[in-house]
Amino acid sequence: MISRRTLLTAAGTATAALLGAPFLVPELSARAGAAVTTLPLTLRNNSGNNTAYAYITGQDASGWPGFVGADGAFHRLPNPSATLTPAPDYAIPLGSSGGSGVTLTMSQYVIGGRVWFSIGNKIQFFVNPGTVPGLVEPGFSTADPNWLTNWSFCEFTWNAANLYANISYVDLVASPISMQSTGSAGTQSVSPLPAGALGSIASGLVAQHAADGAPWDQLVVRDSSGAVLRVLAPTHSPTSFGSYFSSYVDAVWSHFQSTPLTIDTQNPSFGSFTGTVSGDVLTFAGLNTDGVPFTKPSTDDIFSCASGPLYNSGGDARGAVAARLSAALNRSTLLLSGGGQQPSGVTASQYYQNAVTNHYARLVHAYATIGYAFPYDDVGPTGAQPVDGHLQDGAPTSWTVTLGGGSTGSGGGGGGGSTVSAYSTIQAESFSSQSGTQTETCSDTGGGQDVGWISAGDWLGYSRVDFGSATPRQFLARLASGAASGVSGGIEVRLDSRTGTKIAEIDLASTGGWQSWRTVPINISGTATGVHDVYLTFIGSTSDFVNVNWFTFSAT
Incomplete structure (x- = not known):
């Protein structure tokens, strides 16, 4: 039987992961879709600081570097005659934290791109001359003029095949960034680093230095007040690890x-x-x-x-x-x-x-549910859930990138400091992160959208769900399935990560149709109090087997 996902992904999937590539090849779209030539991009500031800037760097189709300005146009860099010339200022002021942000429409494809953010101060970019000029970006040396500037970035490529954007910790961990896109692949989100994670990773590295004497503490970059600006990967350590391994x-x-x-x-x-x-x-x-x-x-x-x-x-x-x-x-x-x-x-x-291990990677994965911590972090057992934080769409209609995490618009999840009650009705499409799923129009009572195209290995994440002081008795989910006879799967409810503590599991076969809805309760088997990220992970059939409209927890 050909699943609905197979029919929708006739363009095929990226093959680079089979070779252990550090990221999926953007040119190989994982979702079919017609090429688009404009892309609305919203840049939001949820950092808590009212002074923040964004920059969009990359190359045009010819490989010439430049910036996308606030006008949405790609501005090619001039080729300077002298070495290390300051680049033109294409900073995009983001406005107050928590505001609506800035929306521009990109009108030219960008390859090898980055969306940069800085808090408090602007980033200083430079240009080196050459047959093709070279853009000098913030680096990892104390001599860099941006060393004490609070900056962060995510990566992307947008071309005729697709938009591919990702968050990676291969180089560093810095101010959190979240993303959301809409388009032919539905609504996709990439969740930010959890609140407080940067400080926790920094503290863990300082403690590791105290334990083994290796220069893990030197990976922590602080401002003049001692606040953590970023944590560097060991490849950028200012102090050699010598013969550590x-x-x-x-x-x-x-x-x-x-x-x-x-x-x-x-x-x-x-x-x-x-x-x-x-x-x-x-x-x-x-x-x-x-x-x-x-x-x-x-x-x-x-x-x-x-x-x-x-x-x-x-x-x-x-x-x-x-x-x-x-x-x-x-x-x-x-x-x-x-x-x-x-x-x-x-x-x-x-x-x-x-x-003796890569303690930077250990600590990143202890606090971040997505994002590579070294170049081949995609390597794992066959069928294992990926750890990369990316979104990919063959025909994107919008893209939102938020500094400081937080909500990225309708369909994207929480983040920031807000919580959602575990005992409220949590709409499936309100996820803060996901992998492998799509949204669609729902015909159940109340309408709206449901999440479908779900099979084994897919997952949905919901940030900061508050269970209160007592563990609930039941988990209830509104589900539908039009799976063929003999096709079934399970929905696991896990806390704090996709492999975290499992507190419930619902096993489901066909309900008679993809819009034939049924509320399915199951008893809670573990402990859940306080605030947790909740993950619905899907196991069983590699064919699509379930749609999810909403879920909730019950104290009775």
Whole structure:
């Protein structure tokens, strides 16, 4: 049977993840849709500071760098005659925090783009001359004039194929950003870093330095008052980590002298490769290493996933093996039971358990439910839920980017400091984040929209749901299903992350139609008091099996 999702995604899905690419290839749209040539973009300030600016940088179709201005037009950078010339000022003032923001209509495609935000002060950009001028963006050195400016960014590409935008923590964690889009793929949202997470990550790194002496504390950038501006990834550390990973790598290389290591490339064209260590070289039978053998990687090689033996030669078998080896080393999973079968021999709950590990990535994932923390953070067991925070639409009709998180408009969820009562009727389409679903017109009582095109691996997230002082007795959901005979699945209710504590599960088969609605109650099996993010995660059938209109919790 062809699912409704298959019919809607005839354009296919991005294949880069099969190779362990650091992000999906934007040009390969995951949703079918006609090309659009204008895109309304709303930029909002929810930072709590009434002085904030936005900048939109990128390249035009010819590869020439520039800025999208407040007029929505792409302004190509002039090619200076002298080195390091200040760039023209294309700052877009955002107005007061909590306001309606600024809306512009982009009228030209932008590739390799970023939406930058700064709080309090403007960002200083510079231009270097060349055959094509080079835009100099804020960097990671104390000598950078933007070092003490509070700035943050998200990434995007908008072309004839699609809008692809993502939030990543590969370089740093800074002021939270959330996004929402509408278009042929429905309403999509990417939730911000939770309130207080930046400070918690910073505190965790300071504590880790106190525990092992490594310069984790040097990753924390503070302003003159001591407030945390951003946290850098280890690749940008102002202080070298030296031989931090050496003892772990020595143990791994010693272990695999007598024990085989099998790496599944998760690409049917390449298959799996099995190797052992001999003479300090990890050799995989049948794998062409293109002259770059897998010798012992340095600490810098592991953090960057891009140098020495972990050099990734691109879309070939060696690149796929290097990506999975890089991920296993950052997560310190190679010496665990099952560590000889990568990446599916271990689960996410086993990552970062060794004393020597990428503690930056550990802490990012402890507080952020989405977003890569190192370049190949997409590597995981086959079928595992992705951790990237992206939205993608083949025919976008709007895009909203918000500094400081918070609501991104109708259909987007909460954020900021507000809460929603667990005992209210929570509309399914009010999610704050999601993956794999779409909204549609609902014919149930009250009309509005429901969320559909749901199968195993999809999920919906709802920020800051307040359960009060007592755990509810029941979870109730308004559901419909037109799934074929024998097709069923489960709806798990989890707290604080997609893999967090499960407090309820509803198993469902066909109700007689995609708009044949039924209220399904189930008893709560765990504890839920206070404020939590709530996630509905879907398991079971890989075909569409359920629509969700609303849900609530009951104390009786």
